[in-house]
Amino acid sequence: MTDSLTGGGSTGGSLVGRNLLAGAEDDPAGDAGHTGHPPRVGFFTDTSVCIGCKACEVACKEWNAIPEDGLDLTGMSYDNSQGLGASTWRHVAFIEQSKPLGHAHADVDHSGTDVLALAAEIPTGSAAAQPHAAGAPDAPGPPEADGRTELRWLMSSDVCKHCTHAACLDVCPTGSLFRTEFGTVVVQEDICNGCGYCVPACPYGVIEQRPHDGRAFKCTMCYDRLGAGQEPACAKACPTDSIQFGPLDELRERAEARVTQLREAGVSDARLYGHDPDDGVGGDGAFFLLLDDPEVYGLPPDPVVTTRDLPDMWRHAGAAALALLGGLAAVFAAHGRSTATTRRFRR
Amino acid sequence: MSGDADAHRGQGEDVRHNGHRPYGEIYEDPARLRRDGSISDVTKDGVRGERPGRAALVGGHDLTGGRGERGAAGSGGRHRGGRAGRKRRKGEQPMVPEAEFTSYYGRPVLNQPAWKAQNIAGYFFLGGLAGAGSVLAAGAELTGRPVMARALKVSSAASIAGSAAALIHDLGRPGRFVNMLRVFKPTSPMSVGSWLLAAYGPAAGTAGLCAASGRLPRLGRTASVGAALLGPAVAAYTAVLASDTAVPAWHDGYRELPFVFVGSAAAAASGAALLASPLAENGPARTAALAGTALENAAVKTMERRLGLVAEVYREGGGGRWMRAAEALSAAGAAGAALLAGRSRVAAGVSGAALLAASACTRLGVFQAGMASSKDPKYTVVPQRERLRAREREQQQSRAGARHGASDGEEARD
Ligand code: SF4
Numbered sequence: 001m002t003d004s005l006t007g008g009g010s011t012g013g014s015l016v017g018r019n020l021l022a023g024a025e026d027d028p029a030g031d032a033g034h035t036g037h038p039p040r041v042g043f044f045t046d047t048s049v050c051i052g053c054k055a056c057e058v059a060c061k062e063w064n065a066i067p068e069d070g071l072d073l074t075g076m077s078y079d080n081s082q083g084l085g086a087s088t089w090r091h092v093a094f095i096e097q098s099k100p101l102g103h104a105h106a107d108v109d110h111s112g113t114d115v116l117a118l119a120a121e122i123p124t125g126s127a128a129a130q131p132h133a134a135g136a137p138d139a140p141g142p143p144e145a146d147g148r149t150e151l152r153w154l155m156s157s158d159v160c161k162h163c164t165h166a167a168c169l170d171v172c173p174t175g176s177l178f179r180t181e182f183g184t185v186v187v188q189e190d191i192c193n194g195c196g197y198c199v200p201a202c203p204y205g206v207i208e209q210r211p212h213d214g215r216a217f218k219c220t221m222c223y224d225r226l227g228a229g230q231e232p233a234c235a236k237a238c239p240t241d242s243i244q245f246g247p248l249d250e251l252r253e254r255a256e257a258r259v260t261q262l263r264e265a266g267v268s269d270a271r272l273y274g275h276d277p278d279d280g281v282g283g284d285g286a287f288f289l290l291l292d293d294p295e296v297y298g299l300p301p302d303p304v305v306t307t308r309d310l311p312d313m314w315r316h317a318g319a320a321a322l323a324l325l326g327g328l329a330a331v332f333a334a335h336g337r338s339t340a341t342t343r344r345f346r347r
Numbered sequence: 348m349s350g351d352a353d354a355h356r357g358q359g360e361d362v363r364h365n366g367h368r369p370y371g372e373i374y375e376d377p378a379r380l381r382r383d384g385s386i387s388d389v390t391k392d393g394v395r396g397e398r399p400g401r402a403a404l405v406g407g408h409d410l411t412g413g414r415g416e417r418g419a420a421g422s423g424g425r426h427r428g429g430r431a432g433r434k435r436r437k438g439e440q441p442m443v444p445e446a447e448f449t450s451y452y453g454r455p456v457l458n459q460p461a462w463k464a465q466n467i468a469g470y471f472f473l474g475g476l477a478g479a480g481s482v483l484a485a486g487a488e489l490t491g492r493p494v495m496a497r498a499l500k501v502s503s504a505a506s507i508a509g510s511a512a513a514l515i516h517d518l519g520r521p522g523r524f525v526n527m528l529r530v531f532k533p534t535s536p537m538s539v540g541s542w543l544l545a546a547y548g549p550a551a552g553t554a555g556l557c558a559a560s561g562r563l564p565r566l567g568r569t570a571s572v573g574a575a576l577l578g579p580a581v582a583a584y585t586a587v588l589a590s591d592t593a594v595p596a597w598h599d600g601y602r603e604l605p606f607v608f609v610g611s612a613a614a615a616a617s618g619a620a621l622l623a624s625p626l627a628e629n630g631p632a633r634t635a636a637l638a639g640t641a642l643e644n645a646a647v648k649t650m651e652r653r654l655g656l657v658a659e660v661y662r663e664g665g666g667g668r669w670m671r672a673a674e675a676l677s678a679a680g681a682a683g684a685a686l687l688a689g690r691s692r693v694a695a696g697v698s699g700a701a702l703l704a705a706s707a708c709t710r711l712g713v714f715q716a717g718m719a720s721s722k723d724p725k726y727t728v729v730p731q732r733e734r735l736r737a738r739e740r741e742q743q744q745s746r747a748g749a750r751h752g753a754s755d756g757e758e759a760r761d
Contacts, residue, residue, distance in 0.1 A: 021534070076452045083454055093451060171591055173538035174523075175530040193526045194519015196460045197537050200592035200721060205458040214519020295728045298451030302731040306591050306598055307534055313587045313601045320586070320605035321579035324613060325482060327638055328631075332486035335631045 022308035024277040025164050032179035040183030041226065043235065043243055043286035044251040045157055046258060047297075048270065050242040052078060052092055052155035059237035060090040063222065067210075077153075083298065084158055086210035089219040090234050093297050095154040101291065102267035104152075156297050157234070157243060160185070160206045160219035161274055162285030165305040168198035168207050168218075176216075183248070184221040184285060192216055203281065203303035221285070248285060259289055267291070273299065280304030448732065450724035457593055457721045464718075466517035468710040471585045473510035475612030475706065476619060477503040478582030479639075481551055483616050485575035486631060487624075488568070495632065497558045498623030499616065500571055503578070504555025507548050536588040543584060547577040582612035589717060595657045595727060596666075596720035597713075603650035607713070610646055611706045613639030614677060618702030621688055621695045629688060629695055636684040636702055640677045643709065647674075657726050666716030673708035676701045 020031060029037045060066065069087035074080050077094035084091045166185045169177040176191035177198060187198075187207070194214035198207045207218040222232035230236070235245035244251060255272055262270040269291050274284030280303050294301050450456075484499035515524045527541035550573040557567025586608040590601035597604065613635055620632035647670070651658040660666045683698030720726040 074452075076454075079452075083458075085458065095451070167593065170532075170534040171537065173530075173532065173535045173541060174526040175532070176526070191523075191526055191529070192520070193523035195527070195537060196462055196517075196519065197535070197588075197592075199458050199460045200594045200597075200717075202458065203593040205456050208458045209461045209519050211461075216519075293449060295449045295456075295724070295732070296451065298454055298456060298724075300456050300727055300731055302735045303593075306593050309598070309601060310534060310536075310587075310591055313536075313590050313605075316602050317580075317583040317587045317605040320609045321583040323606070323642075324479060324579040324582060324609040325576075327642075328479070328482045328486055328613065328635055331631045331634045331638065332490050335634065336490065338491045338628055338630075 021170070021310065022165055022280070022305055023282060025282050027183075028164050028179055028282075029181050029183040034179075034181045037181035037183075039247040039249070040285065041221070041246060042162060042183075042248040042251055042284070043159060043221070043232070043245055044255050044289070045159070045286065046242050046244065046255070046289045047154065047156035048242075048258075048262060048267070048289055048291060049240045050092070050155040050157060051240055052094055052153070053239060054092050055237040055239060056090040056157050056234035056243055057081060057088070057092055059233040060219070063225070063233035064089065064220070066217075084160070084204075084206045084208075084218075086208040086213075086217040089159065089217075091158045093154075093156045093158060095156075095292070095296055097152050097154065097292070097296075099152055099292075101152050101269070102262070102265060154291055154296070156288065156290065157238075158297070158299070159234070159286050160221075161204055161281070161287070162219075162221060163305065164277065164282030164285070165307065166281075167201040167203060167305045167307055168216075170305070170307040170310075171197045171201045173197065180223055180226075182221070182223075182226050184223065184226075185218075186220045186223050187216055187218060189215055189217075201306055203300055203305065205298075251287075255287065255289060262289075280308070448725055448728045450728060453724065455722050456724050456727040459718060459721050461519070462714075463517055464711060464714055466513045468707070468714040470510050470513040470517070471589075471608065471710040471714070472615065472707045473506040473513065474585050475582045475608060475710075476615040476703070477506035477510060477551060478547070478578035478580070479609070479612035479616035480506065480619060481547075481554070481571065481574035481578035483620055483632065483635065484554070485571050487620070487628070488571060490631070492624065492628040492631070495620050495624035495628045496571075499620055500551075500554045500558040500567075500574075502619045502623070503551045503574065507544070507551050507581070511544060511548060536584060536591050540584050540588060543577065543580055547574060547581050550574040550577060579609065582609050589713065592717075593727075594717045594721045595730060596654065596660045597717045599654055599657055599730070600650040603646045603653065604713070606646035607643055607650065607709065610639045610641070610643030611673075611709045614643060614680070614702045615639075615706035617684070618680060618699040618706070621684060621699030621702070623699075624695075626689065626692055626695065632699075633684045633688050633695075636698070637681050640681040640702070640705075643677065644674065647709075656729055657720055660716040660719040660726065661712065664715070664719050666712050666714075666719050669708045669712030669715055673705045673712055676705035676708060680705055 025031065027040075029040060066087045066089065069085065072080055072082070074082055076082070077096050079092065079094045081088045081091050162184045166177070166179075169179060169185050173195060174191050174193055176188045176193075178186060178188065180186050192215040194209060194216065196209050196216065198216050199209060207216050209216050222230070222234075225232055231245040235243045244254065246254075252275055255275055259270050259272050271290055272287060273290050273294050274281075274287035277283035282305070288297075288299075290297060290299075480499045480503040484496045484503060487493075487496035487499065515521050518524060527538065528545060530538065531542060532538040550570045553570035554567055554574050557563050557570065583605045586605035587601070589597040590604050592598055600607075617632045617636035617639055621629055621636065624632060647661070651661055654661070661670050680698045680701030683694055683701065687694035688698050689695075
């Protein structure tokens, strides 16, 4: 084992040196052994235009034939699928906040505003616009919800990040999880033996074992559709193009432009998440434009691929193993040969 | 597609006979819509058919004529931990003063493994007992302590069989266990461990069988030396198995956890030796019990200090209960081993049993602490936030330092 430890340690070291365990990496598919592979593809989820329609959740379930996994009413705003898991590969988060969004303020008193009159000012070319129809004096005011009228809604469709350095893939003992030619991370269901190691390894809480099936499941970025030149089902179904699919470097450019646009418009909270190839997982294949801190959406603020520290872990375990061997040897050396022995084992 | 539909209509019937109308009658032709610019499509080559202004400038326009400014200051900013951002179910009481953090309805950031406590903690415990037991057995054999040697070889063989059984039993698809040996992956501690078990298991088994039957002594001796060399790795690698995850209580303790595990393994194996050996032979086991317990407890303390906030899970809740039980049992067992086990066979047996129980409690404690730390978003979010803030501070300082250096340079030039 000391052999395999130093072996593990030293190969581990060189793996990190070549950025195979952590750090920026240009070509995950190539490093996984694919030659002549297509460009790395990914998702850019622009949450600023998400309307929370859950078309992505539904399209994903339908296309991938994912079974039903509970019909709970959670009371968490409009979110009843709660989080990513074995049978939820797209999950739309709903966050209710009383907080301004750029120039838009939710807690503005509009009771004095006559919307119909405002509408009438807009030249429509239609004779039906009747200014006098506005402002019926005894119309009831808007409903009051015990003062809780201030609200902004953040919606975001979460998905497997298809990490550049995917912990789930690194720790899988069977080779069931693999890197595809598109640079994505996919589970081979005919190989998975349900050891469940990938589940606590994922820093985003994505992959999970399906109860009663035992195997681990997660988003495949519609590997079958990609192979046929189609975009993934969720991106296809998204009516606002909040989910955008494409070659990763292009998506990163597009995202950069979009976040600059929003910031210039005054939305200072807008930020990208998972786009940076120098972050703890080497950048995500699926990254996001968020309007608040990542943890507000249930995302880890600074995720790190656990295998970054693996060479160091093997070194510490090697030291501990040697301490056990050496320590017990020392104990026996200190006690010497037993004097009470009746049988000698010397040959 | 619409061509198809037209063809069906041309034939005057819907050839599908399934009660549905042909595609073109329900939906518009997507190809035509795309041509008209009525719908957009995200393709590998970017967005096609995108209408200008499609991506709304959410929050980009002040529609309130400046009346909204109060909201900017008055809205109170984000929801903090324990308030709306972290909804607590009715009747749930906070255990500690809560660290300030935000989460998504208090939901965990991580997914919890479906591992069963008795399987995985049992696997850790039995693997440690077997691994350290093989080392003790070889030492006993080489120093003329045959009863202890034989007992430990048998216990190691039995424990490693139990350990493998626990592991297989915990698989979602136990029938596919052999897939573990499909590849060898140094990045997967579970793969390394499977190969290690594949080498150690037969060695320990052979040593145990030969010792129990008294046959083939030479084979038995070779096997027990092999098992003794592999044993420490079997006892230590399970710590890497736990640490190589995103679970805060395991990952962040990766430097100390191997020492906790080998200390606990040494204590357990010494316990088994104390239970099984005569007074005349148990001297080394008594010393090893003391050393193992001391190492384990020192490593736990160091780990808790390093973990900071996350150390809570080793002190409170289920994890804390098991860890406290382990501490009490190991203290009692070690004291008994040191003071009484040299004189009384009964005291030796009781101390041995206490040490075995202590080791099992440690493994259960570590397991439960890990599960608790992965369930509460606090332990994921707060340390990561602190890390981010520290990094930002560092960057600011280095930027300030660079500015300072630059102005110094200018002064020097002046
Ligand atoms: S997000 Fe999790 S499941 Fe997806 S690739 Fe990364 S580690 Fe694997």
